[in-house]
Amino acid sequence: MKKSTFLVFTMPSFIMMTLFIALPLLIVLIQSFQFNQDVLETIERENCDPFGCKTETITVPVLDENGNKIKNNIWVGFQNYKNILKFEQLSSVISNDGFEWSKIRSIDFYKALRFTLTFTFITLPFVIILGLILALCVNVLINRLKGPIIFITLLPFIITPVIGALSIKWLFIGDGILTLFLENILDKDIALFSQGWTIEILMLFYRVWHTIPFAFVIFYAGLQTVDKEKIEAAFVDGANRLQRLRFIIIPHIMPLIVFVALIHLMDSYRVFDEIVGFSASGFRISLQWMTYDFLRIDDSGTRSIGRASATSVLTMIGIIIILIPVLRRTFKEQKEKRL
Amino acid sequence: MKKIIVIFAIFTSFFFLAGTNAKACELNNSVPVTSLSAGFDAWKVVTSAMEECGNFTPTLDQEYRDKLVASLESNPSQFTMAGVSASTNVSVLDAGVTRPLDDLVAKYGDSLQDNQKIVIDGKIMAIAMMTNAQHLFYREDILSDLGIDIPTTYDELLKAAKVIKDAGVVDYPLGGTFKSGWNLGEEFVNMYLGFADSFFDGNMPAVNNNDGYETLKMMKKLTEYMDPEYLTSDSTYVQQQFQQGKIALANLWASRAGAMDNAEESTVVGLVKFASAPKAKKNGKPASTLWWDGVVIAKNVTDEEAEAAFKLAMVGLDPANLGANPEAAPWLSNAFDPAPSNIGAILTAKSGAAPYPASAKMSTLHGVLGAAIGDYLTGAATAKATLEKIEADYITAATEKGLL
Incomplete structure (x- = not known):
């Protein structure tokens, strides 16, 4: 292809990517080194409400001649990162009383990181293994059943994540139907939303349930391309079902497994919907939830853009670190193929 | 056609x-x-x-x-x-x-x-x-059956809760708007103002003291009589708990009082009565904000x-x-x-409850409180660590906003 043709064809997508991906990333990076403040002044203000009048000394934003707040971006270096990572507190915990998890947990970032990592790595094998089993099962069904079964299996994936999380929550919270059912069976008072670990299990379960269809569809498509002659040859050579799976099918769909793992790692490291849907923020928080929480406007009408940007950057770095092994593998394979 | x-x-x-x-x-x-x-x-x-x-x-x-x-x-x-x-x-x-x-x-x-x-x-x-204002809602029938006077202080409220629990007439004696976030922060604000007068010294926080400690301790005692899922319970949830006859006492918003007698939703029409918010200290003011x-x-x-x-x-x-x-x-x-x-x-206003001290710094502190207290209530952090965390988080947020 001629260089100019190549440029013409790629230019639109290049411009879009710069505009909608690279530029926002750059802005977030810049903001993470800044405090976004209102210019403030301390004044005396007389305030009369139904409970009486009082004059108070308060700090309020200065307004310009159009009546808008004057915003000020101050460079603060790594202060936002320090405020989130709290290295001094961390090092004092570790050096003073040995390694005490409960104290490290009291720092929001590590609490969130702990949950995010557990969430990501526990759901991954479940999604891949259960998705593969499902695909293998559907693959041997008679053709007439395949369509309806595939449709039903896809349903959890179609549901909007927050809605799905809410419905699972309502099944279990308080005297939800399933809680009552469990209470009847076990003859015990059950409160699944009164401690962290039960909510965590529900959230893990929900994510696995919600993502399996994705893995299933990809694997099922992959199984259609397995060389039938190879399987038959293995069968003639006396390989049993498990051996055929291990030595022929899995190597064949390995690139797909890597692909599903890649997508799932990226997706679940950004866990957020579950925290909101299950009202879990009192017990468990994730890195993305921290960003959201910093971005929420409080009653004074301000938000922590600096710390929100810093958590975003840290989340991004985290995703990159997690993806490195998978990406390296893919890269190596590509190279081998070229040779 | x-x-x-x-x-x-x-x-x-x-x-x-x-x-x-x-x-x-x-x-x-x-x-x-x-x-x-x-x-x-x-x-x-x-x-x-x-x-x-x-x-x-x-x-x-x-x-x-x-x-x-x-x-x-x-x-x-x-x-x-x-x-x-x-x-x-x-x-x-x-x-x-x-x-x-x-x-x-x-x-x-x-x-x-x-x-x-x-x-x-x-x-x-x-x-x-x-x-x-948040004030006391109580089930008149249960209190009179068990011979309990209307609680005027939180100590009396806890005693009443114990009697109700032992009698086993409702699922949980108490309800509370303890949902982590704004609601939980408001519960701390209410209780703290029952013990003390001010949250601040200038723009610096002043809750890391004995009053703050007492406030946290009282909140924890209350949760022992609540539905254990209290960290997800907001005003609507407590209102429904009352309407479905699951709780007997709660400090709930006045704007929810009308719903108690709404025959379409409530199974306890005419049984829920209202009184001033209880006091935190015997001769103090009601632990509530107007x-x-x-x-x-x-x-x-x-x-x-x-x-x-x-x-x-x-x-x-x-x-x-x-x-x-x-x-x-x-x-x-x-x-x-x-x-x-x-x-x-x-009644809450007449007994001298304080107006909510609305200001930019208060909003900042309110947000910090709502996020930090959950860990203390579930036992993941001590009261001392929680108060220190509240102070540190407030200073971080206020510095970022330029208040300090």
Whole structure:
């Protein structure tokens, strides 16, 4: 292809990517080194409400001649990162009383990181293994059943994540139907939303349930391309079902497994919907939830853009670190193929 | 042909309905007006009366504070008017996005009383319609069956809770709006003001002290008598617990009192009574804060729109309209007697509860409290560590905002 043709064809997508991906990333990076403040002044203000009048000394934003707040971006270096990572507190915990998890947990970032990592790595094998089993099962069904079964299996994936999380929550919270059912069976008072670990299990379960269809569809498509002659040859050579799976099918769909793992790692490291849907923020928080929480406007009408940007950057770095092994593998394979 | 007739019939009935609706309001509003407010009963009463005047679109949203400032800040404003509370009024005041109402009050505000006018540095910036406070809701039948007096202090409340628990008449003796976030922060604010007077020393926090410690300890004692899922329980959840007869005592918002006798939802009609919020210390003030809710009009709208909005608001806040729904809230109007469901708020105010100390620094602290206390209640952190964390997190947030 001629260089100019190549440029013409790629230019639109290049411009879009710069505009909608690279530029926002750059802005977030810049903001993470800044405090976004209102210019403030301390004044005396007389305030009369139904409970009486009082004059108070308060700090309020200065307004310009159009009546808008004057915003000020101050460079603060790594202060936002320090405020989130709290290295001094961390090092004092570790050096003073040995390694005490409960104290490290009291720092929001590590609490969130702990949950995010557990969430990501526990759901991954479940999604891949259960998705593969499902695909293998559907693959041997008679053709007439395949369509309806595939449709039903896809349903959890179609549901909007927050809605799905809410419905699972309502099944279990308080005297939800399933809680009552469990209470009847076990003859015990059950409160699944009164401690962290039960909510965590529900959230893990929900994510696995919600993502399996994705893995299933990809694997099922992959199984259609397995060389039938190879399987038959293995069968003639006396390989049993498990051996055929291990030595022929899995190597064949390995690139797909890597692909599903890649997508799932990226997706679940950004866990957020579950925290909101299950009202879990009192017990468990994730890195993305921290960003959201910093971005929420409080009653004074301000938000922590600096710390929100810093958590975003840290989340991004985290995703990159997690993806490195998978990406390296893919890269190596590509190279081998070229040779 | 048949179809056409049916469609025609439906259309004409719409016109007919619209006609009767317009008659309920004497004002014929021709300027489109929109509003943003919280969604509890009082706002439903006010906005539905305003809707009858035509061309009025209310947005009722319990999470309205998330979009309040941003939507009024844009030019032209996304909403002509908004419903605010004592605390969110500070955010719109600080942002300078609301307009003084003195001219409009002089022209159309004859029905207003002086205590409804929120006057900031001599200018009327908002019209209050109701007060609100968290106060004691109790099941009269259970208390009298077990021979318990109405608790006036939190120690008495805990004793009562124990008796009720031992008797086993309800699932949980206590309810509480302990949902982590704003609700939990408000519980701390209420209880702390029962022990102490001030949260701040200048702009620095002053809660890491014995009063803060006592507050946390009391909150934890209360949770022992609650549904263990208290960290997900908000006002609506506690209201439903009462309505379904699952709890016997709670400190709940006055604006929820009317719902106790709503026969469509409640199984305990006539059994829930109201009293002042209990005191934290024997001779102290009630552990509660007084709030008001009211109406502001955006600055970034035309004078014509602002005038229409104010006239509509006067229809909504008309004593005749409020008097027809006295149970919906402790209205500020003196034109009619308060409903029995408002007695708790009145008693709480009379026993000297403090107004919510709304300010930018208070909003910052409130957010920090709501996020930090959950870990103490579940036992993941000690009281000392929690108070230290509150102080440190406040300083971080306040420094970032430029308050320190």
